[in-house]
Each structure stands twice: as structure tokens, then as C-alpha cells.
Amino acid sequence: xxxxxxxxxxxxxxxxxxxxxxxxxxxxxxxxxxxxxxxxxxxxxxxxxxxxxxxxxxxxxxxxxxxxxxxxxxxxxxxxxxxxxxxxxxxxxxxxxxxxxxxxxxxxxxxxxxxxxxxxxxxxxxxxxxxxxxxxxxxxxxxxxxxxxxxxxxxxxxxxxxxxxxxxxxxxxxxxxxxxxxxxxxxxxxxxxxxxxxxxxxxxxxxxxxxxxxxxxxxxxxxxxxxxxxxxxxxxxxxxxxxxxxx
Amino acid sequence: xxxxxxxxxxxxxxxxxxxxxxxxxxxxxxxxxxxxxxxxxxxxxxxxxxxxxxxxxxxxxxxxxxxxxxxxxxxxxxxxxxxxxxxxxxxxxxxxxxxxxxxxxxxxxxxxxxxxxxxxxxxxxxxxxxxxxxxxxxxxxxxxxxxxxxxxxxxxxxxxxxxxxxxxxxxxxxxxxxxxxxxxxxxxxxxxxxxxxxxxxxxxxxxxxxxxxxxxxxxxxxxxxxxxxxxxxxxxxxxxxxxxxxxxxxxxxxxxxxxxxxxxxxxxxxxxxxxxxxxxxxxxxxxxxxxxxxxxxxxxxx
Amino acid sequence: xxxxxxxxxxxxxxxxxxxxxxxxxxxxxxxxxxxxxxxxxxxxxxxxxxxxxxxxxxxxxxxxxxxxxxxxxxxxxxxxxxxxxxxxxxxxxxxxxxxxxxxxxxxxxxxxxxxxxxxxxxxxxxxxxxxxxxxxxxxxxxxxxxxxxxxxxxxxxxxxxxxxxxxxxxxxxxxxxxxxxxxxxxxxxxxxxxxxxxxxxxxxxxxxxxxxxxxxxxxxxxxxxxxxxxxxxxxxxxxxxxxxxxxxxxxxxxxxxxxxxxxxxxxxxxxxxxxx
Numbered sequence: 001x002x003x004x005x006x007x008x009x010x011x012x013x014x015x016x017x018x019x020x021x022x023x024x025x026x027x028x029x030x031x032x033x034x035x036x037x038x039x040x041x042x043x044x045x046x047x048x049x050x051x052x053x054x055x056x057x058x059x060x061x062x063x064x065x066x067x068x069x070x071x072x073x074x075x076x077x078x079x080x081x082x083x084x085x086x087x088x089x090x091x092x093x094x095x096x097x098x099x100x101x102x103x104x105x106x107x108x109x110x111x112x113x114x115x116x117x118x119x120x121x122x123x124x125x126x127x128x129x130x131x132x133x134x135x136x137x138x139x140x141x142x143x144x145x146x147x148x149x150x151x152x153x154x155x156x157x158x159x160x161x162x163x164x165x166x167x168x169x170x171x172x173x174x175x176x177x178x179x180x181x182x183x184x185x186x187x188x189x190x191x192x193x194x195x196x197x198x199x200x201x202x203x204x205x206x207x208x209x210x211x212x213x214x215x216x217x218x219x220x221x222x223x224x225x226x227x228x229x230x231x232x233x234x235x236x237x238x239x240x241x242x243x244x245x246x247x
Numbered sequence: 248x249x250x251x252x253x254x255x256x257x258x259x260x261x262x263x264x265x266x267x268x269x270x271x272x273x274x275x276x277x278x279x280x281x282x283x284x285x286x287x288x289x290x291x292x293x294x295x296x297x298x299x300x301x302x303x304x305x306x307x308x309x310x311x312x313x314x315x316x317x318x319x320x321x322x323x324x325x326x327x328x329x330x331x332x333x334x335x336x337x338x339x340x341x342x343x344x345x346x347x348x349x350x351x352x353x354x355x356x357x358x359x360x361x362x363x364x365x366x367x368x369x370x371x372x373x374x375x376x377x378x379x380x381x382x383x384x385x386x387x388x389x390x391x392x393x394x395x396x397x398x399x400x401x402x403x404x405x406x407x408x409x410x411x412x413x414x415x416x417x418x419x420x421x422x423x424x425x426x427x428x429x430x431x432x433x434x435x436x437x438x439x440x441x442x443x444x445x446x447x448x449x450x451x452x453x454x455x456x457x458x459x460x461x462x463x464x465x466x467x468x469x470x471x472x473x474x475x476x477x478x479x480x481x482x483x484x485x486x487x488x489x490x491x492x493x494x495x496x497x498x499x500x501x502x503x504x505x506x507x508x509x510x511x512x513x514x515x516x517x518x519x520x521x522x523x524x525x526x527x528x529x530x531x532x533x534x535x536x537x538x539x540x541x542x543x544x545x546x547x548x549x
Numbered sequence: 550x551x552x553x554x555x556x557x558x559x560x561x562x563x564x565x566x567x568x569x570x571x572x573x574x575x576x577x578x579x580x581x582x583x584x585x586x587x588x589x590x591x592x593x594x595x596x597x598x599x600x601x602x603x604x605x606x607x608x609x610x611x612x613x614x615x616x617x618x619x620x621x622x623x624x625x626x627x628x629x630x631x632x633x634x635x636x637x638x639x640x641x642x643x644x645x646x647x648x649x650x651x652x653x654x655x656x657x658x659x660x661x662x663x664x665x666x667x668x669x670x671x672x673x674x675x676x677x678x679x680x681x682x683x684x685x686x687x688x689x690x691x692x693x694x695x696x697x698x699x700x701x702x703x704x705x706x707x708x709x710x711x712x713x714x715x716x717x718x719x720x721x722x723x724x725x726x727x728x729x730x731x732x733x734x735x736x737x738x739x740x741x742x743x744x745x746x747x748x749x750x751x752x753x754x755x756x757x758x759x760x761x762x763x764x765x766x767x768x769x770x771x772x773x774x775x776x777x778x779x780x781x782x783x784x785x786x787x788x789x790x791x792x793x794x795x796x797x798x799x800x801x802x803x804x805x806x807x808x809x810x811x812x813x814x815x816x817x818x819x820x821x822x823x824x825x
Contacts, residue, residue: 039733040704052448075450083448091441095463104459105449141590148445155449170589170760175803175814182813197733204805204814227807242734243807246763277565 001159001191002028002051007060009050020046021058021215030158033185033192035206037199037239043215044195048161051193052083064159078105082152086164088144092136098122098147099132105155121154122147124187125180142173146180153184162194166201178205199243203227211236278543288539294532302348311339313346313499322515332517334508340517343499344525350500351529354415354484354493355477361419362426363473369423370430371457371465375438385431388424396421396479397486404492411500414493418483422476429472433465467544475537478530485526501526552721552754553579553601556615560596560778563608571596571609573778573824579722583748583755585765585786588775589800597775598724598758602639603631619721637667640715644727646707650699656710657683657695660717667718682713686743705736709743716747723748724756729764741768762789762800774800777824796823 007024010017021043028034036044049055051062053074062069064080085091092101102118111117119129125146136144145165152160165181166174182205185192196202202209203226210217211233219233229244231237283289301308310330317337325332331340373384391399403417437443438461446456487493488502496503501522508518560572572593577584588594599605601616603623616623618634626634635641643649651659660682661675670678676695683691686709699707708728715723725744729737745768748755759765765772766789774782774797782794792798799817 039735052444054444054447073450074447078448078450081448083445085441085445087441091445093442093460093463104446104451108449108451108455151445151449171762171800172589172803172817175805176816178805179813179816198805200805200807203807204810223810227810238735240807242738245738246734246767247806247808 001030001032001065002026002193003063004047005061005063007047007050007058007062009046009055009058019215021050024060024217026210026217026220028191028193031185031189031191032208033194033206035202035209036193036195036212037197037202037209038212039197041214042212044212045163046215048083048163048193048195052081052161053077078108078155078157080157081159081161082155082157083161083163084145084148084152084165087168088141088148089136089168091148092144094136096135097132098134098136098139101136101147102132102151102154105151109155117154121150124153124184125150140173141169142176145169145173145177149177149180149184153188153190156188157190159191159193162192164196165194167196167198174201181205199226199239200247211239282539282543285539285542287535288542291532291535291537291539294528295536298348298352298529298532301345302352305345305349309339309342309345311342313338313343314497315339322511322518324515325517331521332515334504334518335511340504340521343504344501344521347499347501347504347522347525348529350411350494350498351481351484354411354418355480357415358419358422358480359473359477361415362422362476363469365419366423366426367430367462367465367469370427370432371434371461373427374431374434375453375457375461381431384427388427391421391424392428394421397483400483400487401490401492404487409492409495411494411498414484414487417487418480421483422480426469426472426476429468430465433468434461437461437464468541471537471541471544474533474540477533478537481526481530481533551578551580551617552619554615554617555579555597555601556613558597558600558613558616559611560593560600560605561610562606563610568610571778572600575773575775575778575780577773577780577783579754579756581752581754582771583745583757583769585757585759585769585772586775587759587762587765587772587800589760591777592775593778594758594760594775595726598641598726598756601724601756602635602641604641637718638720639722639724640718640720642708642711642715642723642725642728645731646704646711647699649711650707652699654698655695656697656699656702660695660710660714663714663717679713682717683710685747686710686713687739703736705732705740708732708740712740712744712747716751716753719751720753722754722756724758726758727760728757730759730761737764762797763804766790779824781823794823795820 004024004026007021008019009021010019012018024047036047038044046055050058051069069077099118102121103114106114106117118132122128122131127143127146127150131139131143131147136147139147162181166177169177178201181192184190192205194202194206203223206223208220208222209226210220212218213235219231219236221231221236225231226240229240231240283292315338317333319337320333321335321337323329323333329339329341331344333339334343369384369388373381399421400417403420404413407413407416443456443460446460484493485502485505488500489506491503491506494500494503504522505519508515508522512519555578556576558572558575559570561568561570575597586594586597596605600611601623603611605611613624618638621630621634623631623634650656657676657679660679661672664670664675664678680691680695683694688694688706688709694702694706702710728744729740732740747753757765757769766786769786772784772786772789773780774784774794776796782792782797784792784797789797789801792801796817799815802815803817805814
């Protein structure tokens with residue numbers, strides 16, 4: 001579904017250039033939930049940004065559904081990929097109603113039956129029609145994240161990029177959102193690429209995990225290997241130890 | 248818009264507060280009340296409202312025809328018949344000030360609807376696209392800003408010839424750069440926000456993002472800026488009128504009234520005092536209103 | 550000995566929609582221990598921490614039957630007294646060091662200035678002491694960090710600097726409001742260890758405000774669980790796994806676990822009764 005080959009990326013200014021990603025190789029199958037885990041500055045979000053077209057000028061190749069995305073416009077990418085952001089406050093336009101937020105992608109794509117699609121998408125994420133006329137500041141953080149997820153699925157994408165989708169939420173709300181994401185994936189056969197700093201969250205949702213450190217993937221492990229502690233790289237072991245010791 | 252009284256809060260039932268959806272009207276009323284709480288901005292609202300009433304109902308309020316000359320009663324002091332006295336042609340000053348509010352509002356209105364959209368468009372495009380578009384637009388803006396606005400306006404009117412419309416164009420030309428700069432600064436902070444990125448990922452065109460996402464967020468600060476700008480516009484218009492380059496006689500314009508009254512100022516103070524007071528009061532009112540709006544609309548001041 | 554006694558603390562905020570009750574009838578006593586206040590956003594946990602130091606915004610109304618710090622009644626303190634309490638007896642560590650440190654002053658200068666406020670020492674001595682403090686919070690190259698500006702150091706480093714500054718006056722109580730939630734997991738542990746070590750060595754009582762049940766289970770002695778402004782459960786930290794209140798249980802269970810993965814996470818169902 002997504003294959004990333006020797007992806008490198010550096011940000012250069014006049015005085016210095018900083019390597020963000022170096023030689024990333026990843027292969028994500030259709031229908032898989034793939035996790036990227038690492039500490040802040042490890043480059044995990046940068047991979048999402050390269051995929052989503054927020055970063056230009058990376059080196060290497062990225063193929064999505066067999067097609068290189070190097071030349072693909074954002075409009076072409078939007079048919080296959082959507083994104084859910086970390087901050088439920090910043091991800092929704094503060095002066096758009098929920099209806100407008102969900103209507104926008106449909107208008108952009110020129111789709112028909114807008115009202116039905118909007119209501120259906122809202123139902124998918126467990127909200128009802130009464131939310132349509134509200135503004136983001138009138139609903140809670142969890143509800144906002146649900147709306148953001150509804151916006152991501154309303155165009156029927158194959159891939160959803162999840163950038164720390166629950167780290168700004170309370171644990172009880174996090175559980176709801178994680179359940180919702182698992183549910184949606186099963187129902188629509190979605191492929192997830194999820195970034196998180198929380199191994200517990202990643203291991204809950206993802207089948208495979210790439211552990212990142214300083215712009216490199218140190219190891220790709222499956223959930224089972226992770227839960228059994230059956231891992232090779234010392235860095236992964238340290239991360240895992242921290243996660244285990246917290247439970 | 249639908250008005251929903253209560254809803255169940257599926258995941259945040261702290262029971263601390265039930266969301267009651269305010270309608271647009273209720274929101275407006277609430278903001279208006281908040282605006283009027285501060286005595287300064289409330290006085291701004293009152294004076295601007297009075298100005299609007301004055302302009303709309305000028306024929307009903309004015310006691311005389313503002314152009315009607317009465318050479319028998321030139322330069323008469325304020326009295327019951329002529330509340331603010333008469334000028335050198337015996338025209339009633341009160342009536343002229345009342346009708347003059349129309350001219351003032353006409354200039355403010357035209358300048359604002361020219362400057363607002365131009366500033367917004369240039370500013371947001373600069374900020375959003377960056378690169379050479381930004382450089383080009385901002386250099387032009389710099390050029391306009393580097394001249395004192397009155398001098399620039401004078402130059403334009405001198406080139407175009409005196410007249411009310413030309414004064415409007417000249418003032419608009421000098422007033423848009425600060426607005427564009429403001430819009431650009433706002434856009435720079437907005438263009439990397441998550442909701443703009445989300446819109447890009449949905450394939451929204453740049454045009455769509457500029458108009459449906461960014462402009463909407465620039466509007467509050469722009470409205471504040473434009474309101475504050477109105478005070479400057481009034482002063483510039485009066486200055487142009489005073490120099491004989493704005494509204495042409497016999498049209499009652501406050502600036503030109505002061506200009507003609509100047510020669511009789513020492514013996515007939517009312518010729519200058521009343522139009523002067525009108526200019527001061529109105530430009531002060533717009534400043535106060537702008538301050539009030541800023542407290543209301545700008546989230547950063549909270 | 551009770552360092553701090555809080556009885557029936559109530560805090561409400563004046564908003565456009567009327568009074569909003571953020572903290573309701575919270576009572577607890579703090580001994581020489583590490584007390585955690587845990588809850589979700591909006592539960593009023595931070596408000597309690599701030600109310601103790603009278604740091605709430607002016608739009609708030611704070612009432613209590615008793616708010617006693619040692620032999621001083623905080624409720625009746627005037628501004629000058631409360632300032633001296635804030636400076637010398639009760640310190641506060643905030644979530645993000647970026648906002649608590651002065652951005653235009655080097656880290657070291659800030660520490661030595663804080664030292665010079667509390668002790669009569671020369672500039673040179675203060676610098677020496679500051680470097681020693683940085684060393685105490687396990688900063689490996691104190692001389693170098695001394696000359697750095699807050700934006701030049703990492704979050705974990707910043708939080709260590711904050712801790713160093715906060716223990717300077719040798720306070721009786723430190724209130725730490727989510728001191729580690731902005732940090733990476735591995736750094737979190739280090740910072741907590743440092744905090745723990747200092748608190749125990751210098752005999753400081755700690756009020757640890759957090760949303761992270763797992764963390765306080767390991768770190769604190771006693772836990773107050775807050776929900777909707779009320780304390781719904783007060784429990785020994787090591788007994789947290791056997792908590793009785795459905796809210797506490799629900800919070801514990803809704804965490805995804807590495808050891809025992811469940812396909813569907815249990816979702817907390819809230820009960821209006823909890824607020825009664």
C-alpha cells in the first residue's frame with residue numbers, strides 16, 4: 001500500500017542544514033495498522049508530513065498504491081490519504097460549523113448527496129445530527145476529535161495518517177477514540193499509519209511498529225514481539241522497559 | 248440555523264455545564280452588550296450611531312437648507328433661529344454640519360470598501376504564497392508606506408484634479424498598505440495551522456483556502472483596523488477639504504467649512520469651532536469604537 | 550504533623566453564563582508525604598493547587614472552612630504575607646518550563662538571582678552555588694548550561710532547572726502541576742527521580758497534580774481522585790489497583806496495556822450520582 005524507499009530529508013537554512021530523516025525504508029500492507037514510535041525529535045511526524053505533502057524536497061521514493069507520489073499533487077493524494085491531527089483544538093476551523101467542516105471536502109470533490117454523506121459520516125463516529133449547527137468551541141475535545149475523524153473518512157480514503165490522535169485527550173476519552181479507530185478500520189478496511197510516543201497506545205492499535213530514533217528507523221517489530229519483549233535493539237528495549245515499568 | 252436546547256454529552260459529562268447553543272442573533276446581542284459595558288466604547292457606539300442617524304435623516308433634522316444663502320443674515324452668532332450661527336453667505340451652519348455628515352460618511356464608506364478587500368487580498372496572498380509574490384507585493388506596499396499619507400494623497404489629487412471622488416481614491420491609495428501588512432501577518436500565523444493543512448489534504452485550491460479559511464480568520468482584526476482607520480480617513484478628508492482639494496463648494500464638507508471660515512475666525516468663532524468639534528468628536532468616536540471592537544474581537548487581548 | 554489542612558475548599562469562576570463551580574467541598578490534610586491529585590481535564594485538580602497559593606484569577610471566588618498552612622491561615626493572609634509564603638514556604642512547578650523561565654535571562658543568572666533573594670551572598674558565591682544546584686539536579690555539564698538561555702535547552706533540562714530553582718528557598722511544600730507531562734517518557738523518569746530525591750532529602754511535602762494514574766501509583770504515597778470538582782476517592786497509592794470507586798476503576802481500566810491487550814478498551818460510563 002505504502003512503500004518508502006531510502007527516504008531522506010533535511011531542512012537547510014543559510015547557515016546550517018539539519019538532517020531530519022535519513023534512509024527510511026518501510027513497507028506498509030493494505031489494511032494494516034502501522035505505528036511509528038519514538039521520542040520528540042525522532043522524525044516520526046516528519047514521515048507523515050512527507051507523505052501528506054507538507055514537506056517538499058525529500059530524497060528517495062515513496063509509492064502509494066504502486067504510484068510514486070513525488071509528482072502527485074495534493075489533490076491527487078487527497079483521494080487516497082487523509083490525516084487526523086494531534087490537537088483537536090487546532091484541527092477544526094474555529095469559525096466553521098460542523099456542517100461546513102464536513103461539507104467542505106464534498107464541495108471540493110464535487111460530490112452529490114452531501115447531506116446524507118455528512119449525516120452518515122457523523123453517525124460513523126458516534127455523533128448525531130444535533131452537532132451539525134455547532135461550532136468547534138461548543139463541543140468537547142473528544143467530540144472534536146470525532147469530527148476530525150469524520151472529516152477524514154468522509155471522502156472514503158484508503159489510508160489515514162494519524163498524528164498522535166489521542167495524546168491531547170483524557171484517558172477515558174482516549175479509550176473511546178481508540179475503540180472508534182479500531183472499529184472504523186475493520187469496517188472500511190482502512191490502512192493506518194499512526195504516530196505516537198506512547199507504546200501502549202501504539203501496541204493497542206497497530207499490528208507492526210517502527211521504532212525511530214534521531215531520524216532513523218532502528219527496528220520494525222510486530223505487536224506480539226513487542227508484548228512478549230522479544231526485541232533485538234537496545235533502544236527499543238529501553239522504551240519498552242519504561243512502558244512496562246509504568247503499568 | 249437550528250437551535251438545539253440541550254444535548255447529551257457522550258464523553259465529557261462532567262456535569263459542569265450544559266451546552267446551550269446560542270443563535271447568531273443571541274451571540275450578536277451578547278457581544279453588543281459586552282461592547283456597551285465599557286463606557287468609552289459605549290460612547291463611541293453612541294456617537295457613531297448618532298452620526299448615522301444624522302446622515303440618514305438629515306432633511307428631517309436640519310433646520311434650514313444647507314445651500315440656501317441669506318445675505319441679510321451673514322455671520323450671525325448662534326441664536327434660536329440659527330443654533331450654530333450662519334456663515335459668510337448666511338447659510339445655517341447647523342444644517343451644513345448635519346448634511347456634512349453625509350459627505351463624511353460617504354468618504355468613510357467608499358474608502359473602507361475599497362481598502363478592506365484590496366488590503367485583505369494582497370495581504371493574504373502575500374502571506375499564503377510567500378516567495379516572489381510576497382516580495383513583489385510587499386515592496387509595493389513599502390513604497391506606499393514610505394510616503395507620508397497626506398503628501399501622497401495631495402500628489403494624487405493634484406494629478407487627478409480636485410473633487411470628492413478623487414479625494415476618495417487618493418485616501419484609499421494611502422490607506423491600504425497598513426491593512427495589507429496586517430492581513431499578511433495574520434496569514435503567516437494561520438497558514439501552517441492544522442485546519443489549513445487539513446483543507447490542503449482534502450485538495451482544496453489555494454483560492455478556496457484563502458477565501459474560506461484564512462480570510463475568515465483575518466476579518467476580526469481587519470475590522471478593528473479599518474474602524475480605527477476611519478478616524479484617520481476623516482482627518483485626511485478634512486485636510487484635503489481644507490486645502491480645497493476634496494469636496495468642492497458649495498457642498499457642505501467639514502474640512503472646507505473650516506477652510507472658508509478661517510478668514511472670519513477672529514470675529515466669528517462659530518464658523519470654525521463647530522465643524523472642528525464635529526471632526527474631532529467623530530474621529531474620536533471611531534477610535535473608541537475601534538478600541539472596543541478590538542477588546543471584543545481580538546482573542547489576543549484576553 | 551500536618552503541614553497543610555484544607556477543609557471544604559470551594560472555588561467558582563464568574564463567567565458570562567453565571568457562576569461555574571470548579572471545586573466543590575475539597576478537604577484533605579497534607580503530612581510530610583507525596584500527595585497526588587489526579588483527575589481528567591476540567592476536574593478542578595489544578596484549581597485546587599492554585600487555590601492553596603491564591604494564584605487563581607481575580608474572577609474566581611475561593612471559600613473554605615479552613616486553609617491552614619502550619620500556623621498561618623492562608624484565607625486571611627494579606628498580599629505581602631501570601632507573597633512571602635509563595636516565595637519561601639510553598640513553591641510551585643508548572644507544566645511547561647518554557648513559560649515559567651524568563652526567556653531573556655540565562656538559566657544560571659535566574660538561579661543565582663533566586664539564590665541572592667534568599668541568602669546574603671555575593672554574585673560570585675551565587676554563581677558557584679547555582680552551578681552546584683545544577684549539578685544536584687543531575688545536569689552533566691552545569692557550567693555550560695549555566696550560560697544557556699531557556700530556549701536553548703531541552704524540555705527535560707528546563708524542568709530540572711525549574712526544580713533546582715524551586716528548592717532553593719528550602720520550602721515546606723512543593724506543588725508540582727503536571728511537571729512531566731510535556732516530557733518524553735525516558736526523560737520523565739529522570740526528572741521524577743530527581744524530584745523524589747530532593748523532596749526526600751530536604752524533607753519537603755509534595756502535592757503532585759497529574760492526569761496520569763499509572764505515574765502517581767509508582768511515585769506518590771497517597772492519591773486524591775477528583776471528578777467534576779469533587780474528591781471522589783482518597784486512597785493509598787499502592788492500593789490504587791484495588792480502588793473501589795467506579796470512576797477510579799474506569800480510569801485505570803481504560804488505559805491501553807502492553808501486558809494484557811484487549812481488543813476493545815472498556816469505556817468509562819459516567820454517573821451523575823458521583824457528583825451528588
